[in-house]
Amino acid sequence: MNLRRLMFEAISTPTHWSGLSLLHAYCIMGDFESVRLILACSPSRLDNAIALTITAACSRTDHTGKTAAEITEAFSHDSTPHRKILQLLGDVAKPYISRSLLHVAVRSGTYDHVRWLLKLGANVNEVRIDWNTLLSHDKLIF
Secondary structure, X not given: OOHHHHHHHHHHOOOOOOOOOHHHHHHHHOXXXXXXXXXXXXXXXXXXXXXXXXXXXXXXXXXXXXXXXXHHHHHOOOOHHHHHHHHHHHHHHXXXXXXXXXXXXXXXXXXXXXXXXXXXXXOOOOOOOOHHHHOOOOOOOO
8 A cells, every 4th residue: 555545544534533534524614625635635536435435433423424525515505615515525426426436446456445445344235326315416516
């Protein structure tokens, strides 16, 4: 695993003490520029797509079990920065609509992606991901 991917995993995977990743936290704050920088520093588009499917893990917040997109959606009705972040997240997700990220990783032959997805609990029997539940299409322009 290269250093860039290791760094990206560290900033996009929830921490044990907060249950949120930096990506989750910046989505909550509506910090468009920081979300854009996190996604821009990722090794690949697949890394970004995987990061968007990681759910917040802390039971101390009302964001438990939600993805970065779902968290952003909750704030998007009242905030222009949140709407901009949701559009950015939609652009990342677009190539993977109705495709299982694990199957994409296996087909591309990228061991690091397969390992990361399995570590996150990806279902090996899942044939597609329902991005409709992760991203509200009535808010996004594809």
